[in-house]
Amino acid sequence: MKYINVQIVSIYVLVVVLFSACQNTDYRVKSSSNDYVVIDSLVGESSAIEMLIQPYRDSLQAEMQKTIGVAERELSGGFPEGLLSNFVTDLVRQECNNLDGFEPVDVSIVNVKGLRIPLQMGEITVENIYQLMPFENEIVFLTMTKEQMEMLFNFMASVGGDGISGASFGIKEGKAINIKVNNKALEDRTYIVATSDYLADGGDHFEVFRKAIKREGTGLKVRDAIIEHIKALSVEGRKVNSELDKRIYYAE
Amino acid sequence: MQSRRSFIKKTVLGASAIGLSPFLKSCNAPDAKLTILHTNDVHSQIDPFPESHSRWPGQGGFARRAQLINSIRQEHENVLLLDCGDIFQGTPYFNVYKGKLEIDLMNKMGYDAATLGNHEFDNGIEALAENVKKARFPFVCSNYDFSESVMNGLTIPFKIIEKGPLKIGVIGLGIELAGLVNPKSYKEAVYQEPIEEANKSAQKLKQEENCDIVIAMSHLGYKYKYEKVSDVIVAQNTRNIDVILGGHTHTFMDEPDRIVNLDGDEVIVSQAGWGGLRLGRLDLTLSSNHKKSVALVNSIYHV
Numbered sequence: 001m002k003y004i005n006v007q008i009v010s011i012y013v014l015v016v017v018l019f020s021a022c023q024n025t026d027y028r029v030k031s032s033s034n035d036y037v038v039i040d041s042l043v044g045e046s047s048a049i050e051m052l053i054q055p056y057r058d059s060l061q062a063e064m065q066k067t068i069g070v071a072e073r074e075l076s077g078g079f080p081e082g083l084l085s086n087f088v089t090d091l092v093r094q095e096c097n098n099l100d101g102f103e104p105v106d107v108s109i110v111n112v113k114g115l116r117i118p119l120q121m122g123e124i125t126v127e128n129i130y131q132l133m134p135f136e137n138e139i140v141f142l143t144m145t146k147e148q149m150e151m152l153f154n155f156m157a158s159v160g161g162d163g164i165s166g167a168s169f170g171i172k173e174g175k176a177i178n179i180k181v182n183n184k185a186l187e188d189r190t191y192i193v194a195t196s197d198y199l200a201d202g203g204d205h206f207e208v209f210r211k212a213i214k215r216e217g218t219g220l221k222v223r224d225a226i227i228e229h230i231k232a233l234s235v236e237g238r239k240v241n242s243e244l245d246k247r248i249y250y251a252e
Numbered sequence: 253m254q255s256r257r258s259f260i261k262k263t264v265l266g267a268s269a270i271g272l273s274p275f276l277k278s279c280n281a282p283d284a285k286l287t288i289l290h291t292n293d294v295h296s297q298i299d300p301f302p303e304s305h306s307r308w309p310g311q312g313g314f315a316r317r318a319q320l321i322n323s324i325r326q327e328h329e330n331v332l333l334l335d336c337g338d339i340f341q342g343t344p345y346f347n348v349y350k351g352k353l354e355i356d357l358m359n360k361m362g363y364d365a366a367t368l369g370n371h372e373f374d375n376g377i378e379a380l381a382e383n384v385k386k387a388r389f390p391f392v393c394s395n396y397d398f399s400e401s402v403m404n405g406l407t408i409p410f411k412i413i414e415k416g417p418l419k420i421g422v423i424g425l426g427i428e429l430a431g432l433v434n435p436k437s438y439k440e441a442v443y444q445e446p447i448e449e450a451n452k453s454a455q456k457l458k459q460e461e462n463c464d465i466v467i468a469m470s471h472l473g474y475k476y477k478y479e480k481v482s483d484v485i486v487a488q489n490t491r492n493i494d495v496i497l498g499g500h501t502h503t504f505m506d507e508p509d510r511i512v513n514l515d516g517d518e519v520i521v522s523q524a525g526w527g528g529l530r531l532g533r534l535d536l537t538l539s540s541n542h543k544k545s546v547a548l549v550n551s552i553y554h555v
Contacts, residue, residue, distance in 0.1 A: 027284055027418060027464035027538035029494055032520060034508050036530040039300075039316050046318035052360060053298055053315065056345065056353050063348055126344075136341055136374075138434070217434035 064127035069230035072241035076118035080161025080171060080248040084119060085112045087242035089165035091229040092139060092222065096194045099218060102141060106181050107166040108194040109152075110222065111204045115163070124230060124240060133223040137196035143214035144193055146186050151208045152193070153179050159205070161248040170251030177251055196222050281540040284417050287331045288467065288534040289321060292499030293369065293526035294335065295342030296354055301527070312528040318361050320531055330415035333362060334422070336499035337369025337471035340383075342527070350375055351383045363389040365411050367424030367469040368396065369499060373437045378402055392424035392469060395449035401440035410453045418464050418538065421457030423493075425450055425470040425486065427500055446472060446481055447489045454492035464538060465494045473501040474509075474523050487511035487519040495520045495534065502526035508534065 037043075075083040093108040117131045144152070153169050153176035156162050161171065168183075169176040179186055190213065199206045200215060230240055300313035325331050335358065340351050358366070368391055372380050381402045384391050393407040411422045425446045429438045450468060457463040468486070475484040483498040491514045498521065508522035524532030 026462070027540050029465060029536050030283065030539040031537045032508075033535045034522065035533040035535075036505065036524055037320060037533055038311065039313060039320065039529060039531060040311050041300075041316070043316040044319040044323075045313075045315040046322060047315075049318040049357060049360060050315040052357060053353070056349060057299065060344055060348055064344060130344060217436075219434045219436055 064125065064130065066126050067123045068126060068129070068227060069124045069234045070239050071119045071121050071124055072239040074118055074121045075240070075242060077112040077115055077163075079112065080250065081244055081246070082112060082163070083242045083244065084115050085110060085163030086165070086244065086247070087119075087240065088115060088222075088226060089163045090242065092194055092225055093165045095220065095225040095229055096139060096141070096218065099220065102216070102218065103192050105141065105166065105194040106191040107149075107164065109156075109165075109199065109206075110163040110196060111199060111206070112163050113204055114196065114198065114222075119240065126227065129223060129227050129230070133226060135196075135198065135222070137198045137222045139194055139218045139220045139222055139225065140197050140200045141214075141216045141218060142193045142195065142200055142209055142212035143190050143216075144212050145190055146188050148208055148211055148213075149181070149186055149191050149193075150176070150179070151211075152206075155206070155208055156248070164247060168247040168249075170249050172251040194218075281417065284464075284538045284540075285328065285330060286415060286418055286420070286465070286536045286538060287324060287328045288495065288497070288532075288536065289324065289331060289333045290336060290469075290497040290522070290524055290532040290534070291317070291334075291528060292336035292471070292497070292524055292532075293338040293502050294354070294528045295338055295371070295526060296340055296346035296351075297343060297527040297529075298345045298353060298357070299343075301529070308527070308529050314357050314361070314528065317528055317531055318357075321361060324533070330418060332364050332413065332415060332420065332467075334467070334469050334497060335363055335366035336469045336497050336523075337367050337426070338371045338499055338526075339366065339369065341371040341374050350379060352386065355383050355386045359386075359388045364413055365390050365392050365422050365424075365469065367392050367471055368407070368426050369471040370427055370429060370432045373429065373433045373441075376437045377439050377441060381406055392422055393426055394423040394453045395444040395446045396426045397442040397444055398440075400442075403441065409449075410457055412457065412461055412463060419462065421454070421461060421463035421466040423450060423453040423457070423466065423468050425468055425472055427471050427473065428481075446470075447486055450486055450493065451490045454490060458492040465536070466492055468493050468496045470496050471499045474498050474503040474521070475501075483521045483523075484509065484511055487513055487521055489514065490519075491515045491517075493519055495522070495536075497532065497534075498523040499526075504530070 075087050077084045088110050089108045093105050096105045157171040157176040158174045167181045169179040200209045202210045297312050298314055300310050301308045303310045339354050340346050384406045390411050391407045392411050394409045398404050413420045428443045454466045457466050470483050473482050475482040483496045487496055503523040504525040508520045511519045511521055513519050524530045
């Protein structure tokens with residue numbers, strides 16, 4: 001009799017437990033298939049989303065067409081130096097020296113290949129600067145030794161020059177000679193180089209930047225520096241211009 | 253005379269074998285389906301790329317992606333839409349509107365959750381907090397500690413989403429910010445070791461919350477040639493994660509990678525390129541098993 005009771009109780013418990021277990025079904029991945037669907041015109045278009053975007057697109061278009069300055073003449077890139085890279089590196093150095101809480105910059109470097117279109121003579125729009133500098137590159141400060149600076153200039157000489165401000169050198173047999181920073185020969189001290197995060201990461205073969213003894217981000221984008229500088233020139237009634245001043249030259 | 257314990261044991265086994273087998277059978281729920289849609293590194297590509305683009309002519313765009321998502325939702329019941337970070341930065345839309353449009357559009361498209369990419373910090377952590385407040389979907393960050401920052405309380409370490417019969421656990425893994433983001437932009441945000449945090453959150457979701465599946469949204473990057481924590485490394489060194497959806501490395505894949513984890517289970521590792529050029533889609537069939545029922549029957553011995 002006692003056993004029968006126990007038996008009934010245990011069956012009762014089992015039924016209850018199994019019922020509750022059913023409600024708590026445990027799933028496991030059995031199989032999977034995948035796709036990476038190409039988003040193109042064949043997909044169609046959500047009109048609700050398009051309607052949400054349209055006013056932003058229109059007002060952005062208007063913003064991009066705004067004139068921020070005027071170019072005195074066409075500024076284009078070139079080697080060993082160029083009007084465009086001289087303009088951009090000079091303004092980067094100047095804008096960096098306006099930043100609070102940073103040491104003054106000795107040299108600024110922006111690669112010519114990173115400046116995607118020439119600036120045409122005449123009115124400059126925001127869109128032109130986006131076309132000139134489509135990348136979101138941030139300006140970073142690198143602290144470099146005298147030896148690293150020599151390596152840097154020798155590298156630039158080996159590729160036939162590039163965008164530089166604050167320094168000058170001649171190219172002889174693919175090497176840098178008569179190196180000057182702020183019109184003075186290299187001294188046995190550290191130098192501050194302002195460049196883009198892209199180059200600082202060793203982009204465009206600027207491997208030497210990865211050896212820098214210190215790196216500091218500024219939060220300032222190269223593009224924003226250009227836009228702000230041109231706007232400031234306009235406020236002063238000045239036009240966008242630069243000169244070829246033999247900062248990099250062939251000595252042979 | 254047989255002992256009481258062994259008598260009960262036999263009774264229970266007999267009962268379950270004969271009398272209760274119909275109950276066991278009814279417990280065998282049909283397979284469940286889950287469709288996971290994922291994007292990463294959309295980088296403010298609101299419009300399709302221009303027709304003149306050398307690599308992706310006329311591809312991408314939010315309005316098209318939304319249309320595709322709508323049609324998949326009409327065809328399938330259990331659809332999850334996730335983004336793995338770097339929503340922002342890359343077109344003038346972000347420079348001018350500061351991320352408002354991206355969040356508005358993702359709200360409208362019904363994203364279920366997202367995690368943060370490094371570029372989310374580009375306009376500073378204060379600006380990020382404002383954008384996150386506007387989102388009607390959660391930002392899941394399992395390894396950023398925001399407790400001392402303006403982002404405090406604006407992200408969650410994991411999220412449980414129920415779709416049909418399925419209980420889905422979602423975690424979010426962020427990349428180390430130092431060296432990648434200006435410290436002035438992320439300020440008091442603290443990056444924590446992702447493997448440890450992933451294990452902690454996934455264990456909680458699978459073992460304590462009884463989630464059927466755990467998905468990690470990651471912005472760590474698919475894999476690296478040098479030593480750096482990545483989706484593959486997380487997959488190898490964790491338990492309880494079924495799927496890792498990635499970002500950061502802008503990886504286009506033909507097939508997801510399949511990595512064996514610490515328990516010998518397979519982890520699906522996927523990533524959908526960048527720029528909204530692709531919509532990643534993973535269709536899972538999940539079968540119910542009776543691990544819990546069996547365990548409970550065994551426990552009857554102790555009655």
